[in-house]
Structure formats: C-alpha cells, structure tokens
Amino acid sequence: MTIRHLRIFITVYDERNMTAAAAKLFMTQPSVSQAIKELENFYRVILFERLSRKLYATSSGEKLYQYACHIINLFDELDDVLKQDAYRKKLVVGANYTVGVVLIHQYIAQFKSLYPDSDVMVMVNKSSILLDKLRKNELDLALVEEVPNESDLVGDFFYNDHIVIVACPDHPLLNKTAITGQDIVNENLLLREKGAGVRNLFEQLMNQLGFAIKPYWESTSTTALINAAINKIGIAVLPYHLVKEYIASGSLKEIEVKGINFNRKLMVVYHKNKFLTSAMQDFIKICHEA
Template identity: 40%
Template sequence: MTIRHLRIFIEVVDSGKMSAAAEKLFISQPTVSQAIRELEEHYGGLLFERLSKKLYITKKGQKLLSYARNVVKQFDEMEEAMIQDNYVKKIRLGATNTVGECILSGIINALKESNPQTEIYSYVNNTRNIEEKLLKAELDIGIVEGRVKSPDLISIPEVNDFLVLICSTTHPFSKKKTVRLEELKNESFAMREQGSGTRELFEKYMQEKGIPIKIALEGNSSDSIKKAVIENQFLAVISIRQVEKEIKEGKIQVIQNTDSDWNRYFSIVYHKNKVKTYEMMNLIEIIKNYKNIDILNVISTGKLVKN
C-alpha cells in the first residue's frame, strides 16, 4: 500500500466512477481498477460494492477514507516542508457564519500575533459545509455553533452562547414584559438558511413544543436577518453575540427564553485522525478567551414563557 494507492482511492470516492477518477488523475481505467483491487487485497475486504455499474462505498471503505484523506494531506505537508527551503507553516480554519461575525476576526488577530510566520486561511459557511470540509481534510480545524453529525469528528464545547428572540423596538412585543410561546405562531420570522446550526436548534425547539414557524424570509447572514427585523417587523432567533450593536443603538429589543433550551456552545471541531499541530493547539487556547458573555448584565430584556 502506497500514498499513490490512497490518492487513487480518494479520487474514486470523490468521482463516484473509476473512469472519472482515471480521467482526473490522467491514468488509465485499468490502472485505477488494479490499485483498488490491490488495496482490497491488502486490507482483506471490499472497499466498494459494484451494483448496476455504480460504485457504493462499503463500511470498510468508509473506515479507510476517514484515515486516507488526513494521511495524504500530512504526507504532502511533509514533502513541502522537507523539499522547499521557503516552506511556510499553514493553518486552515473554518468558522460558521455566527462565529465568523462574532469572534473570528479577534481570533485571527491573536493567532497572527502569536504565530507571525504562519499563513492563516479562514473559511466561513454554515455548520453542514464546515463539517464536509473537515471530513475531506480541506480544513484543519473548525469553530461551529451547530451540532456535527459525523462520528469521525471530535467536537469540544468551549465558548458559551445562547439564542434570543429579537424584535424591533417599534414591534408590539418590545413593550411587553413577557411573551407567551403560543403568541409566536401568528408572527412572521426571518430565518437562517438550511444547514445553519442556529436554525436547526430553533426549529427543533419549536417542533417539540408543537408551534409552527411562519417563515417570511430566509437569509445566510445575520445582517439580512436583523434588517428584516428592524424594517419589516419580523421576528428572529439569533445569537445574543450578534445583536450587541443594535441593542446599544436602540433598534432591537431582546426577549430572553426563560428555560435553558436555547443555551449552547461554540465548539472546536477537528478530525479524529488529525495530528494536532502547535498552531492548532495555540488556536484552541486563544478560543478559550472568548468563553463568556456579559452583554445581558447591562440591558433589560423581555421574557419568553411557555404559557
């Protein structure tokens, strides 16, 4: 078994066909077939089921894939470090949209200060996309507000966060000390896109309580959500960290859930087979500095009650 075998295996998984993998790698299809056959003989089992001319990865194949991407990536990094005199250390950081808007810039600045020779790449998207890139070894580490689903990823809750219901300061709810959960079913909501950890948590909560959500707008940024709340009288559920500015400007009123169902964490996530570098360990220590929230100590809020 060689690195070349693993590269071919990964390309077959990503392409879905041996012919497509051969074309992408500029080799013949028989060469691809032979490499897969040699891997299967080496590990003593099928890596793909071949049904109706289609390939379906097996459990053994999934297990190999969880190692293969990281092994190939680490091999490439070793080659680059050993061969190139001007090799630059790199770290690829993924963050969900909420994290990106709240704390990412401060984290990157602190990481630059402590690792001035390290090249930092950051990628911001929703939880689902960050998870996919971590599994493909396209990112080294992620900070997410949602729950990752793959057993191949390690997720460590590290930074406190919670969701709040928000409305404009001209909305009728802004004058109420308490809002009943039942009242939300008649309101229009601005919601994050599918795949968002914020949306997943809120939808799950409302489903459990039997309250339908009337979605009037879907957006992939907090700015579009907050604008709809302020200008269109929609409601939204959002991280408390994302509305500090609008609260201070008197544009948004916060309604806090009286139970803890909207409490959550921003979690540090990385592949279970990933070798943690010094830069990754340093990043984890930096993230811990953002653990607590103090904005609610200086504002008055309404209360969301079950009934």
C-alpha cells in the same frame, strides 16, 4: 494496499468511470482496473457495481472513500509539514458567522504576534459545512457552537454565547407582559437557513416545547433578516453579538420568551485523529484566554 491504490480508488470514485479516471491519472485503463481489483481482493469486498456503463459505489466503497480521503489528506499534510520552512506556521481555521464577524479577528492578531511569519486562512460558513470540512481534513480547527453526538470530533469549550429574538420597537408582542413559545411560533419567523447553528438551536428548543417551526423567511444573510425585522416583516432569531448594535441604537428590541434558555456554548472543534501542532495548540489556548 498502498497510498497509490487509495489515490486511484478516490479518482475512480469521483469520476465514476475507469477510462475517465485513467485519463486523469495518466494511466492505462487496465492498470486502473487492476488497482481496484487488488483493493477488492485485499479487503475481500466489492467496491463498485457497473450499471448502464456507469460505476456505483457499494456500501463498502462508500466507507473506503471516507477513510481514503482522510488518509490521503493526512499524508499530503505530512508531506507539506515536513517540507515547509521550520519557522513558518500554517493554520486553516473555520468559523461560524458569530465567531467570524465578532471574535476571530482578535484571536488571529494574538496568534500572529506569536508567529509573525505564519499563514492563517479563515473560512466563515455555517457549522454543518465546517464540520464536513474537518472530516475531509480541509480545516485544522473550527470555531462553532456545541456539536453533541459527533463521535469522530473533539469539542473544547471556549466561550459562552446566546441567541435572541428581535423585532421592530412597536411590534405588538412587546406589549405583552409574558411572552410564550406559542406566541413566537404564531409570528412570521425570519430564520437562518437549515444547518446554521442558530437555526438548529432554535428549532431544537421549540421542538422540546412541542412546537413545530415554519419559517416565513429563510436567508443565509444576517443583514437581510435584520432589515426584514426593522421593516416589520416579522421577528428574527439571531446571535446576540450580530444584533447588539441594533438593540443599543433602538432600531430593534429583544423579545424575551418565558421559560426558554437561549444560551449556547462555542467550541474549538477538531477531528479526533488530527495531529495538533504546537501552533494549533497555541491557537486553542488563545481562544480560551481571550
């Protein structure tokens, strides 16, 4: 089994057709078929089933694809690292929206002071997408909220954060002396989309209290949810750092809920098999110290 076998397998998996894979690889179709057969003989499994002239990966094929992508990306990364200028550092970092809007700029500035000739690429997205990119080796590090029960990822705590529930200043709930989870679920909830860290934490906390969440609005845009809350459409659940200016100006007010802790930890996350270069280690150190 060689890197060549894995590259051929990945192309066949992506194309789901031997002929199309062969054309993409500039190979003959029999050569591609032979490579897949050699892999199947090597592992003693069936990797693809043919149904109605289309290939479908078996469970073994699905498992091999995950590992093959990771191995090929690591191999390509090794090739890039060894060929790049010894003085040049490259870093690809993912950040959730809170980190991407509020924190990442200072980390990059400090990193660039250590490595003036470095290339730093930042991808801001929801945590579920960033974790998937870590697994595909498309990111070196991700700065996201705590990710429990992810055996293939390592999380390193660097920042205490919290989420808040906000509403327009004259919202009726703000007249109550003790606001409960029941009060919250009865309101029009303005929430981030599923997979966003703030949404996941809010649902988890409310479910623990026995409440099911039914969003009134869902949006990938924090600004849209803030404007909706200001315009009295409902109450928004968002990271504190993204709404603190609105709270300070009085255009929004925080709704404090009795008995619920909305604190969360932000982590530097990376794949357990990731080789941490000196530049990556320095970036993690900067996150801790900043």
